[in-house]
Amino acid sequence: MESLGVLLLHPMNAYLEQELDSRFRLFRFWDSPPDGRAEFLRANSSAIRAVVGNAGYNADAALIDALPSLEIVASFSVGIDRVDLPKCRERGIRVTNTPDVLTDDVADLAVGLAIAALRKIPQADRYVRAGLWKAKGDYTLTTRFSGKRVAILGLGRIGLAIAKRAEAFGCSISYHSRSEKPFPNYKFFTNVVDLAANCDVLIVACSLNAETHHMVNRKVMDALGPDGVLINIGRGALVDEPELVSALLEKRLGAAGLDVFEHEPFAPEQLFSLDNVVLVPHVGSDTEETCKAMADLVLKNLEAHALNKPLLTPFSGKRVGIIGLGRIGLAIATRVEAFDCPVNYYQRTKKDCPSYTYYPSVVELAANSDILVVACPLNEQTRHIVNREVIEALVPKGLLINIGRGPHVDEPELVSALVEGRLGGAGLDVFEDEPNVPEALFALDNVVLVPHVGSGTHETRQAMADLVLGNLEAHVLKKPLLTPVV
Amino acid sequence: NRKGVALLAVVATLKLATMAAAGGKPAVLLLRPVDAPFAAALRDRFRVLDLYAPGQALPALAFVAAAAAVPEPPRATVIWGGVRVDASFLDAAPSLRCVVSTAAGLDHIDLAECARRGVAVANSGEVYSTDVADYAVGLLLDVLRRVSASERYVRRGSWAAQGDYPLGSKLGGKRVGIIGLGNIGSRIAKRLEAFGCIIHYNSRKPKDSVSYKYFPNVHELAAESDVLVVACALNKATRHIVNKDVLEALGKDGVVVNIGRGANIDEAELVIALREGKIAGAGLDVFEHEPKVPAELFSMENVVLSRHVAVLTEESRSDLRAHTIGNLEAFFSGQPLLTPVHADSLAQ
Numbered sequence: 001m002e003s004l005g006v007l008l009l010h011p012m013n014a015y016l017e018q019e020l021d022s023r024f025r026l027f028r029f030w031d032s033p034p035d036g037r038a039e040f041l042r043a044n045s046s047a048i049r050a051v052v053g054n055a056g057y058n059a060d061a062a063l064i065d066a067l068p069s070l071e072i073v074a075s076f077s078v079g080i081d082r083v084d085l086p087k088c089r090e091r092g093i094r095v096t097n098t099p100d101v102l103t104d105d106v107a108d109l110a111v112g113l114a115i116a117a118l119r120k121i122p123q124a125d126r127y128v129r130a131g132l133w134k135a136k137g138d139y140t141l142t143t144r145f146s147g148k149r150v151a152i153l154g155l156g157r158i159g160l161a162i163a164k165r166a167e168a169f170g171c172s173i174s175y176h177s178r179s180e181k182p183f184p185n186y187k188f189f190t191n192v193v194d195l196a197a198n199c200d201v202l203i204v205a206c207s208l209n210a211e212t213h214h215m216v217n218r219k220v221m222d223a224l225g226p227d228g229v230l231i232n233i234g235r236g237a238l239v240d241e242p243e244l245v246s247a248l249l250e251k252r253l254g255a256a257g258l259d260v261f262e263h264e265p266f267a268p269e270q271l272f273s274l275d276n277v278v279l280v281p282h283v284g285s286d287t288e289e290t291c292k293a294m295a296d297l298v299l300k301n302l303e304a305h306a307l308n309k310p311l312l313t314p315f316s317g318k319r320v321g322i323i324g325l326g327r328i329g330l331a332i333a334t335r336v337e338a339f340d341c342p343v344n345y346y347q348r349t350k351k352d353c354p355s356y357t358y359y360p361s362v363v364e365l366a367a368n369s370d371i372l373v374v375a376c377p378l379n380e381q382t383r384h385i386v387n388r389e390v391i392e393a394l395v396p397k398g399l400l401i402n403i404g405r406g407p408h409v410d411e412p413e414l415v416s417a418l419v420e421g422r423l424g425g426a427g428l429d430v431f432e433d434e435p436n437v438p439e440a441l442f443a444l445d446n447v448v449l450v451p452h453v454g455s456g457t458h459e460t461r462q463a464m465a466d467l468v469l470g471n472l473e474a475h476v477l478k479k480p481l482l483t484p485v486v
Numbered sequence: 487n488r489k490g491v492a493l494l495a496v497v498a499t500l501k502l503a504t505m506a507a508a509g510g511k512p513a514v515l516l517l518r519p520v521d522a523p524f525a526a527a528l529r530d531r532f533r534v535l536d537l538y539a540p541g542q543a544l545p546a547l548a549f550v551a552a553a554a555a556v557p558e559p560p561r562a563t564v565i566w567g568g569v570r571v572d573a574s575f576l577d578a579a580p581s582l583r584c585v586v587s588t589a590a591g592l593d594h595i596d597l598a599e600c601a602r603r604g605v606a607v608a609n610s611g612e613v614y615s616t617d618v619a620d621y622a623v624g625l626l627l628d629v630l631r632r633v634s635a636s637e638r639y640v641r642r643g644s645w646a647a648q649g650d651y652p653l654g655s656k657l658g659g660k661r662v663g664i665i666g667l668g669n670i671g672s673r674i675a676k677r678l679e680a681f682g683c684i685i686h687y688n689s690r691k692p693k694d695s696v697s698y699k700y701f702p703n704v705h706e707l708a709a710e711s712d713v714l715v716v717a718c719a720l721n722k723a724t725r726h727i728v729n730k731d732v733l734e735a736l737g738k739d740g741v742v743v744n745i746g747r748g749a750n751i752d753e754a755e756l757v758i759a760l761r762e763g764k765i766a767g768a769g770l771d772v773f774e775h776e777p778k779v780p781a782e783l784f785s786m787e788n789v790v791l792s793r794h795v796a797v798l799t800e801e802s803r804s805d806l807r808a809h810t811i812g813n814l815e816a817f818f819s820g821q822p823l824l825t826p827v828h829a830d831s832l833a834q
Binding site for chain 1: 790
């Protein structure tokens with residue numbers, strides 16, 4: 001097997017670099033002088049089939065254009081705002097990131113920054129180190145962290161981990177997200193200004209894209225107010241940085257804890273003299289344990305690519321959520337994996353499938369999938385398992401695919417969701433009252449309706465018929481049945 | 487000069503007598519400075535004999551004696567950690583039947599002596615516990631994730647000039663050994679569990695209500711922990727409870743957090759252990775000889791230093807005010823104190 005040529009964009013991690021060097025053919029982007037980059041890429045373009053980037057340095061349009069043999073971008077980060085995704089889609093370049101393994105560390109830092117900012121720990125440390133602590137009673141009063149109203153912008157993996165930690169301090173949790181999530185204890189706000197107006201600490205934990213750029217703007221910061229605290233562990237550009245600086249300097253915003261900045265490694269110098277700001281150099285996932293786990297994920301994804309096996313943490317495909325991971329569900333999973341779709345699933349008990357993400361309820365599965373597929377058996381518990389709540393949790397523009405039984409889905413609810421445009425679309429092979437199909441669906445062009453043909457191929461019907469005959473014969477001959485249903 | 491002091495004493499006594507004659511409200515001997523809201527709240531309910539009143543120049547014990555000499559002398563006093571309540575203090579004010587301390591610890595009160603004289607003691611209860619627990623978590627996160635250290639790096643422009651800051655250490659999965667599972671220790675435990683820590687503890691006796699692993703002594707606790715948090719009171723049994731042995735047992739990847747009292751740790755040995763890399767780091771809010779902090783610590787990147795502020799929030803201030811007045815009102819109305827302290831609750 002020809003060794004995969006990998007371009008590492010930056011000396012981001014010694015272990016990663018070492019392993020890339022020993023397992024693949026490694027090209028170090030910084031080996032070339034800054035003005036010799038184009039030449040470097042030209043000289044190696046036929047060999048470079050993979051790029052490893054990170055939060056700060058990733059595969060942008062120019063780099064992708066310069067690498068005609070590029071097949072995969074494996075990012076040493078969970079945020080891939082610096083990867084040109086449309087260009088990757090256009091060129092058929094696969095993208096992987098490092099979700100989950102860094103969730104805990106980033107959430108830990110978010111809370112650590114909030115306590116540090118509110119209780120002014122770095123300030124106390126500076127004070128003592130400067131030899132200024134001269135009298136026992138010398139202090140300033142700060143404000144308690146426990147019990148504060150914590151608002152989270154983005155309730156994904158990291159946002160949820162932050163919520164769980166803040167709850168242990170008796171904090172109330174509110175959030176804003178693209179869609180409402182199935183957590184009744186957390187208050188959902190439809191817009192960020194209202195969210196900010198109703199909290200004490202606002203933690204930015206969403207991904208950066210065109211819609212979220214500068215989401216925390218002047219209006220939001222004014223709503224957060226002179227007693228409010230802003231914590232950012234997402235991406236610098238989620239916050240309008242010049243506005244943030246003036247809000248802090250003019251005391252329109254109470255305090256801030258920042259791990260990320262618009263122009264790293266430059267943090268706004270006007271903030272350096274402030275005592276109500278905690279500034280750390282993008283260390284959210286910077287622990288030995290997590291960096292190694294991230295590196296291992298990058299390496300495993302590259303190896304999987306090289307060996308034509310399913311990627312472990314693909315970013316590119318639609319997220320497919322499968323209800324029921326039995327024979328059919330698993331067969332669906334292996335097929336969609338080949339399209340780089342991340343696979344999520346729900347069933348009564350968790351299965352030992354480390355590359356598929358388990359969700360303990362159908363609503364949570366729906367909330368985290370782009371396409372929801374019903375593939376479980378029909379019984380008392382699974383009747384209407386896809387109900388209004390589930391349909392509403394399926395992200396705006398989500399798709400429902402039913403190849404199970406009609407009664408798995410609350411059909412009237414489904415029809416109104418589709419007719420009202422609340423659901424992105426559906427592919428339906430089964431209906432509650434076959435052969436009757438709700439006529440309201442006929443006028444829609446985002447729905448595919450087929451007449452219970454899931455097993456409708458000559459080959460399969462023949463095999464099914466053979467099984468039926470075989471079972472009957474076994475029964476008559478008093479032999480063990482071929483496919484008994486226990 | 488002696489004549490001047492005597493004159494002042496007389497004036498003070500007369501002033502106090504006048505105040506006492508005002509009648510109605512019970513007298514309270516106030517031996518700690520309080521902010522305006524606290525002072526107002528006390529004055530609303532009591533006749534306050536205030537050591538820190540503007541113009542009041544008598545030193546503490548003389549003031550106490552003068553207060554004890556007025557008609558209807560104070561039966562209750564509000565003190566803080568700076569007032570030693572021992573035999574000579576109690577001798578100076580025999581009228582006192584109740585000592586309400588606003589301090590977090592009790593090391594300044596001779597509980598046995600108070601018990602012998604039938605003087606009730608009330609402490610600050612759980613008023614500080616939440617803020618101290620929050621601070622302990624904040625210190626630990628700061629040490630492990632290098633918040634203050636990397637902050638210094640950013641502020642001096644090194645991020646742009648020198649690149650990424652060295653890696654820290656993950657909190658999740660660490661075994662945290664809490665010394666003292668009282669009001670503060672149990673809150674620390676609850677918070678750290680949400681970060682995925684495994685809780686171990688040492689206490690006078692194991693607690694049936696928790697499922698955390700108990701260790702009968704701090705040495706064994708340290709041997710099986712990655713972090714040691716000092717959250718116990720200071721008394722004879724706990725002085726230098728974290729000593730050279732314990733630090734060695736904790737080991738070179740271990741971190742110490744102290745939000746108890748400086749003297750819970752053998753500070754000299756701690757500095758040596760840090761200097762020689764025998765432990766990985768420390769977060770310290772308290773020191774043996776405050777405000778003196780061993781200068782050697784100032785240059786260490788793996789240490790976070792704070793100035794005994796774990797309790798100091800606006801919220802704990804107002805909670806303390808309400809709590810202190812609650813104890814005083816309970817005493818004067820013959821009800822049980824909200825948070826009485828007994829002589830046998832000496833150790834944690």
